[in-house]
Amino acid sequence: MARLHTTKMEAEVDDLLLDLENPRTGKVEGQSEALEAVVRLNTQHFRNMMASIKANDLDPGDSFYIIADEEDEDSFTVVDGNRRLAALKVLYNPDLLDGTNLGDSTKKRLREAAAEFAPVEPISCVLFENRADANEWIERRHGKNLDGEGRISWGTLESDRFQKDRTVLDVIGFVERNSTFEESDWHRIKKSVEKSPTTLRRFLVSKAGKQHLGFVEKQGDDGPAFKRNPEYIIKVLSQIFSDMDAGEVTSRTYNKASEIDEYFTSLPKDFEVGKQVETAAQAFATTNVKDGAKRPRLAAKVTPSKAVKTKKVTPPRATLAPSRHQFAEPTNEKGKQLLREASKLKLRDTPLGCAFLFRAWLEFSIETEMRKSGLSDKDSAGEALDLKGRFSTVCLHLTTTPGRLAKKGDLNAIKTILTAKAGNVSFGALNGYIHNHFQKPSPDDLRNAWDSAIPFFTAIYGAHK
Numbered sequence: 001m002a003r004l005h006t007t008k009m010e011a012e013v014d015d016l017l018l019d020l021e022n023p024r025t026g027k028v029e030g031q032s033e034a035l036e037a038v039v040r041l042n043t044q045h046f047r048n049m050m051a052s053i054k055a056n057d058l059d060p061g062d063s064f065y066i067i068a069d070e071e072d073e074d075s076f077t078v079v080d081g082n083r084r085l086a087a088l089k090v091l092y093n094p095d096l097l098d099g100t101n102l103g104d105s106t107k108k109r110l111r112e113a114a115a116e117f118a119p120v121e122p123i124s125c126v127l128f129e130n131r132a133d134a135n136e137w138i139e140r141r142h143g144k145n146l147d148g149e150g151r152i153s154w155g156t157l158e159s160d161r162f163q164k165d166r167t168v169l170d171v172i173g174f175v176e177r178n179s180t181f182e183e184s185d186w187h188r189i190k191k192s193v194e195k196s197p198t199t200l201r202r203f204l205v206s207k208a209g210k211q212h213l214g215f216v217e218k219q220g221d222d223g224p225a226f227k228r229n230p231e232y233i234i235k236v237l238s239q240i241f242s243d244m245d246a247g248e249v250t251s252r253t254y255n256k257a258s259e260i261d262e263y264f265t266s267l268p269k270d271f272e273v274g275k276q277v278e279t280a281a282q283a284f285a286t287t288n289v290k291d292g293a294k295r296p297r298l299a300a301k302v303t304p305s306k307a308v309k310t311k312k313v314t315p316p317r318a319t320l321a322p323s324r325h326q327f328a329e330p331t332n333e334k335g336k337q338l339l340r341e342a343s344k345l346k347l348r349d350t351p352l353g354c355a356f357l358f359r360a361w362l363e364f365s366i367e368t369e370m371r372k373s374g375l376s377d378k379d380s381a382g383e384a385l386d387l388k389g390r391f392s393t394v395c396l397h398l399t400t401t402p403g404r405l406a407k408k409g410d411l412n413a414i415k416t417i418l419t420a421k422a423g424n425v426s427f428g429a430l431n432g433y434i435h436n437h438f439q440k441p442s443p444d445d446l447r448n449a450w451d452s453a454i455p456f457f458t459a460i461y462g463a464h465k
Contacts, residue, residue, distance in 0.1 A: 004133045008424055010122035010440040013088050017069055017077045024082065032099035038086040043106055049087040050113045053120065058084060063124040065134050076127070079134045080141060091117045122440065156197045166223035168197045170284040171204060175241055177298050178234045178289040186297065192245040199251050203240060208261035212273055222283035228276050230289045235271060320345050320354040321450055327458040328465065335364055347443035352433055355441045358450060359430045363387055369394045369460045388427045391418060398459045406459035413452040425449040
């Protein structure tokens, strides 16, 4: 498949429409029906989404996928991101609920959730040329059986690791260190347990698990713990792990509390389940069984993991231009002012202003070199060159005249950006930001364009001394 053409842009909530063909809800007839259908998917989840946006804004790394609306040329249809958009629309204007057939109590709760909402900044979007193109990437976000090409949802243990939930992970680690399974058997057993961590969790946190294992879900900062003899604990857990590996303990065979209790009480007599007494709490993460048995995977010493020092990441520059430049300052007062403003204007707060300023500084620099070098602003037919034509004339002059001021390759990056047919900071886009009602530049694109143009500006003004 050829690479698709997309445009990054920002849009206001009122310019975005809910998809009437949303796969989550099926086809609907209008915006009110689309809103109602999204809410009915799960009202509590919808309220939670509203609360999350209200408290945290939108996920900065997850843009809406949009296409131009077929009926309203000033609007865009969101083809991926409809739950977030529906939540935003209710937050911005709870009166939209009046057009739905939702129950009065539901409307009341959603109105309460929308109270005192502070509007978020313009919405980050990716504009596709048509629905078919958007579907190529929507499938990678939500599709199945893609053999790793699309997103792969986290499993239970992956989520536990990220959320620092050690309930199951520390228990598996305890059995790994202390069991007497042969190495070849252990890898298979561990894999079986990790495939069904919720089954193990059900055994641990059940009333029977707490009674027979003395299981404590969290013991301060030490994670889950137990209040029984360690030799007994490893014996019972090894049996549970073996039965899970054999397929005898599953979510179907042991689902009810009574079934789990029966499992513990029916263990062989030598387990002495009924004779266990409560001991001081011992953390699974730091306890080793020391009964003289051969334990292939027992570490010589269990030490708490040390905090990993992370390298401080420098955030991207907040302004269009840096405060110090690699090229010399122009002598013209207007040029100096343009450069000063470029070093002060914040990309996130004023992306359109930065785009206008970048274009103005670029044009000023082009005109400076044309006057200094006596370059013609007309083509071979005597017609006036547009900004793109004058830029090309200056680039050719800088890279081909005797004692050339720039190497040809030095200007390739900025030439590619400015002359691209569908670039986000191309000459066409820079004009579009002035005339198009919806098109907006992204801070990253503008920052990159400025940095790529530094060799061009250096060739014109000379290196900073």
